[in-house]
Amino acid sequence: MTETRPTPREPDRKEEADGNEDESAAVEGPSEPSAVLRRLPTDAGLRRQLAAAARSRGRTASVAAEIDEIEAELAAIEVEPVDLTAARRRVAETSGEIERLKERVAALRGDARARRAVDAEADDALDDLEAAAAELSAAQTEAIAAEQALERARAEAARNRDERRRRLRLRDRLRNRRRAARRELAEGIYPAFRRALAVVPGGDPGAAGAAPDAYDGDPVAASLAAVRVAALDGAVELRGDAARRVAAADRAARSLLRTPDVRAASDPDG
Numbered sequence: 001m002t003e004t005r006p007t008p009r010e011p012d013r014k015e016e017a018d019g020n021e022d023e024s025a026a027v028e029g030p031s032e033p034s035a036v037l038r039r040l041p042t043d044a045g046l047r048r049q050l051a052a053a054a055r056s057r058g059r060t061a062s063v064a065a066e067i068d069e070i071e072a073e074l075a076a077i078e079v080e081p082v083d084l085t086a087a088r089r090r091v092a093e094t095s096g097e098i099e100r101l102k103e104r105v106a107a108l109r110g111d112a113r114a115r116r117a118v119d120a121e122a123d124d125a126l127d128d129l130e131a132a133a134a135e136l137s138a139a140q141t142e143a144i145a146a147e148q149a150l151e152r153a154r155a156e157a158a159r160n161r162d163e164r165r166r167r168l169r170l171r172d173r174l175r176n177r178r179r180a181a182r183r184e185l186a187e188g189i190y191p192a193f194r195r196a197l198a199v200v201p202g203g204d205p206g207a208a209g210a211a212p213d214a215y216d217g218d219p220v221a222a223s224l225a226a227v228r229v230a231a232l233d234g235a236v237e238l239r240g241d242a243a244r245r246v247a248a249a250d251r252a253a254r255s256l257l258r259t260p261d262v263r264a265a266s267d268p269d270g
Contacts, residue, residue: 030055030178034234040223040242047212049223050186050193053230059188061181070174077167082157087150094143101136108132186212189229196225200256201245220245227257235261 033056036044044052061067108129115125190212197203200221207217215222220241227236236259238246243264246253253262 030182033230034232037223037227037230037232037236038234039237039239040227041220041240042223046215046219046222046226047182047186049226050189050212050229051182053193053226054185054189056230056232057189058231059185061184063177063181063184067174067177067181070170070177074167074170074174077163077170079160079163079167080156082153082160084150084153084157087146087153090146091143091150094139094146097139098136098143101132101139105129105132105136183212192229193222193225196228197221200224200228201249224257227259230259232259235263237263237265239265 031052033052036042036049036052037056042049108125112125112129115121190208194205194208197205197208197217201224202218202221203225204217204221208215224242224246236257238253246256246262247264249256253264254260
């Protein structure tokens with residue numbers, strides 16, 4: 001009988017780190033235009049406001065198809081958890097059982113030899129030895145199966161790490177493409193935005209510069225101009241300075257902002 005057993009190797013630190021990749025950096029998709037511009041003032045930056053206005057008019061960026069492809073690739077990635085701890089525990093338990101049975105087989109073998117040496121009855125000892133040897137063989141088979149299961153779990157954990165890393169790379173790529181899309185959409189509608197600044201209260205076309213990043217004017221006026229160039233279906237709620245400026249203008253709010261539903265908050269400063 002061959003008394004060999006698989007030897008558990010030391011845990012791989014990469015395996016221990018499996019599942020610890022940063023999954024918190026999920027890429028936020030573009031909000032609905034009305035969600036970005038429905039309440040003024042808004043926390044959204046000018047580029048995001050202008051991109052929302054462009055999308056509300058049905059415009060799409062040149063990278064839209066690539067964004068769709070990346071999103072589909074991300075959605076297809078599935079990573080199931082792998083319990084390496086349980087697999088290692090099973091290997092350790094079978095290894096411990098083998099050691100225990102080896103000691104028992106050695107003790108029973110010694111007992112049988114001692115009985116034979118003095119011509120004592122050894123049948124019971126030999127029966128016990130045979131049973132213990134069978135148990136040891138079964139335990140060794142179980143240990144081999146446990147080690148193989150651990151290797152499969154390690155391989156699956158490695159595949160999972162690769163998939164998580166691929167997902168992180170895709171998220172970075174998606175984030176960059178969405179940023180490029182916002183830039184393209186914002187720049188495409190910027191001439192209309194610049195013209196709108198000449199109409200809205202506090203607006204100054206001279207502060208617009210050549211691109212959204214160059215804008216150096218009043219942020220409330222910029223938001224009002226973004227709403228004016230958008231095509232929004234929902235209501236626009238005005239608060240604070242936005243509400244006061246529109247209320248003091250010499251044009252009706254709906255005409256000024258070119259949107260059918262403009263509402264002032266009951267508490268403009270709220």
